[in-house]
Amino acid sequence: KNEVEQSPQNLTAQEGEFITINCSYSVGISALHWLQQHPGGGIVSLFMLSSGKKKHGRLIATINIQEKHSSLHITASHPRDSAVYICAVWSQFYFGTGTSLTVIP
Amino acid sequence: EAGVTQFPSHSVIEKGQTVTLRCDPISGHDNLYWYRRVMGKEIKFLLHFVKESKQDESGMPNNRFLAERTGGTYSTLKVQPAELEDSGVYFCASSQAVGVRSYEQYFGPGTRLTVT
Numbered sequence: 001k002n003e004v005e006q007s008p009q010n011l012t013a014q015e016g017e018f019i020t021i022n023c024s025y026s027v028g029i030s031a032l033h034w035l036q037q038h039p040g041g042g043i044v045s046l047f048m049l050s051s052g053k054k055k056h057g058r059l060i061a062t063i064n065i066q067e068k069h070s071s072l073h074i075t076a077s078h079p080r081d082s083a084v085y086i087c088a089v090w091s092q093f094y095f096g097t098g099t100s101l102t103v104i105p
Numbered sequence: 106e107a108g109v110t111q112f113p114s115h116s117v118i119e120k121g122q123t124v125t126l127r128c129d130p131i132s133g134h135d136n137l138y139w140y141r142r143v144m145g146k147e148i149k150f151l152l153h154f155v156k157e158s159k160q161d162e163s164g165m166p167n168n169r170f171l172a173e174r175t176g177g178t179y180s181t182l183k184v185q186p187a188e189l190e191d192s193g194v195y196f197c198a199s200s201q202a203v204g205v206r207s208y209e210q211y212f213g214p215g216t217r218l219t220v221t
Contacts (some may be wrong), residue, residue, distance in 0.1 A: 004147070035212070041214060042212070043198075043212035043215070044212070045212065048210075093138070095140075095148040095149070097146070
């Protein structure tokens with residue numbers, strides 16, 4: 001069992017839909033990252049958070065330390081949001097397997 | 106400001122050969138990390154440098170892998186001899202060190218290694 005579990009593994013949405021990707025972890029952490037990997041492979045760090053909630057444009061990330069759970073929300077999804085979203089925790093650097101998101105116009 | 110760069114972007118070698126991957130972190134970043142993603146699996150941590158010192162190399166799979174960061178600037182990751190299971194994408198990341206280990210990391214584009 002992986003120390004970081006993401007759901008769903010694959011997600012297809014219509015343009016404009018509200019999207020939620022979930023991340024649960026089983027280890028103690030100092031911070032949690034949400035990463036985005038586009039086709040072609042480059043990884044971009046979207047958020048680093050250790051408590052509460054952060055918002056950047058149409059992206060919102062929340063974390064509940066007590067429940068060891070984080071969510072990434074995308075409002076008004078767009079085809080350019082199509083990518084693999086990876087949850088990673090910093091304590092011993094554990095990564096989820098990623099959620100592949102496809103947004104259909 | 107230039108981001109993290111990695112070279113080469115793609116390397117195809119035969120089993121038994123040697124390959125050296127290079128990572129140039131963002132200037133001024135003391136922390137440098139190596140990660141690997143094998144096809145279909147999650148990204149795995151390999152090691153962490155603070156300047157030229159290895160802070161944590163618990164993720165290095167075996168002694169065929171050697172990482173260096175002479176002078177505390179760029180880093181190299183050598184695989185010798187390469188095996189088929191070494192194929193994957195090797196990512197490098199860097200971050201500032203302001204007394205907090207989990208400071209935000211900036212990732213390079215990765216090196217795709219294919220061992221045939």
